[in-house]
Amino acid sequence: MCLAIPGKxxxxxxxxxxxxxDGIRKSANISLIDCNVGDYILVHVGFAxxxxxxxxxxxxxxxxxxxxxxxxxxxxxxxxxxxxKSEARDxxxxxxx
Amino acid sequence: MNEFIRKIKDVAxxxxxxxxxEVCGGHTHTIMxxxxxxxxxxxxxxxxxxxxxxxxxxxxxxxxxVELARQGIGITTYGDMLxxxxxxxxxxxxxxxxxxxxxxxxxxxxxxxxxxVFFGIGFETTTPMTAFLLKRGIRVxxxxxxxxxxxxxxxxxxxxxxxxxxxxxxxxxxxxxxWNSLRVPQVICGFKPDQMVRSIYKLLELIRDDxxxxxxxxxxxxxxxxxxxxxxxxxxxxxxxxxxxxGLGVISDSGLxxxxxxxxxxxxxxxxxxxxxSKENPAxxxxxxxxxxxxxYECPLFATVCTPEKxxxxxxxxxxxxxxxxxxxxxxxxxxx
Ligand code: SF4
Numbered sequence: 001m002c003l004a005i006p007g008k009x010x011x012x013x014x015x016x017x018x019x020x021x022d023g024i025r026k027s028a029n030i031s032l033i034d035c036n037v038g039d040y041i042l043v044h045v046g047f048a049x050x051x052x053x054x055x056x057x058x059x060x061x062x063x064x065x066x067x068x069x070x071x072x073x074x075x076x077x078x079x080x081x082x083x084x085k086s087e088a089r090d091x092x093x094x095x096x097x
Numbered sequence: 098m099n100e101f102i103r104k105i106k107d108v109a110x111x112x113x114x115x116x117x118x119e120v121c122g123g124h125t126h127t128i129m130x131x132x133x134x135x136x137x138x139x140x141x142x143x144x145x146x147x148x149x150x151x152x153x154x155x156x157x158x159x160x161x162x163v164e165l166a167r168q169g170i171g172i173t174t175y176g177d178m179l180x181x182x183x184x185x186x187x188x189x190x191x192x193x194x195x196x197x198x199x200x201x202x203x204x205x206x207x208x209x210x211x212x213x214v215f216f217g218i219g220f221e222t223t224t225p226m227t228a229f230l231l232k233r234g235i236r237v238x239x240x241x242x243x244x245x246x247x248x249x250x251x252x253x254x255x256x257x258x259x260x261x262x263x264x265x266x267x268x269x270x271x272x273x274x275x276w277n278s279l280r281v282p283q284v285i286c287g288f289k290p291d292q293m294v295r296s297i298y299k300l301l302e303l304i305r306d307d308x309x310x311x312x313x314x315x316x317x318x319x320x321x322x323x324x325x326x327x328x329x330x331x332x333x334x335x336x337x338x339x340x341x342x343x344g345l346g347v348i349s350d351s352g353l354x355x356x357x358x359x360x361x362x363x364x365x366x367x368x369x370x371x372x373x374x375s376k377e378n379p380a381x382x383x384x385x386x387x388x389x390x391x392x393x394y395e396c397p398l399f400a401t402v403c404t405p406e407k408x409x410x411x412x413x414x415x416x417x418x419x420x421x422x423x424x425x426x427x428x429x430x431x432x433x434x
Contacts, residue, residue, distance in 0.1 A: 029205055032225055032327045042269070042318060045175070046203020047226050049324055050269050056317035 006057040009039050019043060101294045102136050108301040109138040116142045116257045117300055118389055120248060121264030122149035122418020123288055129427040131290035133297075141301070144389035147247045147342060148264060149418035150219045150240075151177045152387055152411045155341040157375040158240045159183040159411075162216050164373050165238070165366055166196035171213035172238075173199045173206070177415045178216055180408060184375050188216075204230055214238050214362045221270040224335065224353060225327035231334040231355055238362035239354050242340055244271070245279055246351035251388065252281055258389070260300045262286045262293070265315040272323025276311040287315040343377075343411060344384030381410030386420050393424040400425055 007019035007028070015031040019041065028041070030048045035041055040057035041048040109115075119125060125145045128134065137143060147153045160183045166172045172188065179189040179200060192198040201207050204226035207215045217227035217239045224241045231237055244267050252258055260282035268276070268285045276283055282303035286296035296314045303310060313319050333356070340352020355361040363370065377384075381403070382396040393399050393412065403409035405422045412421035 029203075029229070031229065032324060032330070034326075042266075044222055044266065045226055046205050047229070049222065049225070049266070049327065050318055050320070052318055 006040055006042050006052055008057070009035060009037050009041060012037055017041075017048070019048075101291075101298045105136070105141070105294070105298045105301060106138055108298065108305055109141050111305055112140060112301065114140045114142070115259050115301070115304060116144060116389075117260045117262065117297070117304070118144050118146040118248075118251070118258050119262040119286075120146040120148040120244065121262075121267065122152075122415065122420075122423070123266070124148065124262055124264065124286065124293065125420055125423050126417055127288055127290055127293055129423045131293075132427075133290065133293055136294070137297070141297075143262075143297070144392075145386070145420045146251065146261075146389050147345060147387045148220075149387075149412070149415055149420065150223070150242065151181055151415045152383060152419050153242065153247070153342045153344070154178075154181065154218060154240045154411065155343055155375075156184060156377050157341060157373070158238070159187070160185070160373050160375045161363070161370050162214075162238055163188055163191050164370060165214060165362065166191045166198055167194070168366075168369050169197075170362075170366065170369075171197040171199070171210060172216055173201050173210050173213045174216035175218065176200045176202075178218060180414050181411050182378065182408060184377075207235060208233060211235065217241055220244055220264070220267050221327075221331075222264075222266045224331055225270065225324070228327075228330040228334040231357065231360055232330065234360065236360050236362050236365065237355055239335070239352070240340075241335065241353040242342065242351055243337070243353065245276060246348050247342060247345055248281075249279055250345055250348050250351075252279065255388070255390075259304045260284075262296055262300060263311070265319060268313075268315070268319045268323070270324045270327050272328075273311060273313055273319070273321050280309045282309055283311045285311065285313045285315050285319055287318070342387075344387035378409060381412075383410040383412040383421070386412050393421040394428065396421070 007021040009017045010020050011018040015029055016027050017030045019028045028043045028048050033048050035051050040052050040054050042050045159181050163183045188198050214236045215230050217237050263283045263285040265287050284296040284300040299312050335353040336356050337350040338352045338354045339347050339349045341347045358364045385391045398409050403413050408414045412419045416422050
């Protein structure tokens, strides 16, 4: 729960930024830091927690070797399945009612 | 990296049997994944401490939130919390029985359910996001905990621990000062295997020199002052409380509850919670794992009855941070079990 990953800000709209993680783009809340488009940030559960320089961001990227990448992807898939399960169950419950 | 492995051997040769502890589940993950135990000399014992938020959450808190859900209060929380076994059932079980429990990947998603109670969990890395929700009027059941009080508790109860590998992303928020209060050698460490090996070396040097300093070995991310905005938001919305930790008991000023009683689910729903009875599974040795007294594979249930698919205890839930779940994934011993 304390793992954070670095990405590059490509767009800012108020408290929300579009962040590029090595090709994958997702939004993040940036209200906890001061930052600009082009900055590299560390993101944790949807929130940027620190600005990092480009070099250390790349250093952290290299953490994600192939095996790590697969593990991270599996985790996203697992989380999604959990979420889907929850939604599927919700709809079953709703039908029951 | 090889250079530091050699240096570790050198320093270790002048040390007696030395126990050091990592207190971040993310570190436990890196250590097991890259087999860092295997490169340490025999006299250096690196053990996992209370660094996994899911693991240290008290049984009572799980049971309370299950009770709220069963009484018809909607709950939002992070995925791992769903699978922690409660005395009677987990949140996931309650959900199967029809309770309204929504899993969120980010605290911001909880804003979509403004009437739900957010079950907040984690150390300082995750607490600012709950503070953000409180600021927007979301009601919270908080099990948030702070470092370093449990480390102080452990040093006082187990004098064998000579130093700590400090959690890099907790320190990103807190900054460096708070760690000084421990008066024990510590190194704030990043999450790459080469960073961990370097930090272990630096920690052993501090121990050899009997130097109770805190070295920031992750300066590219950890600023001395930490994240000032996040800290301000936390102290505005949350207040310190004595908090119960699985395995460690109640530690003073080690937890956080909402300042605003109207937003504190424990206060608002105190009537619903007053008869909740909690009992820990006596066969689960998670408490001893958290204290670094036993390794996960020393628990008789490990990998036999207790697996990440069917966790019997809190330490087997989080694949990223729970010591039992991490050992299950990476340890050769578990494969033999
Ligand atoms: S293996 Fe399971 S039952 Fe044993 S200590 Fe770990 S979580 Fe508890």
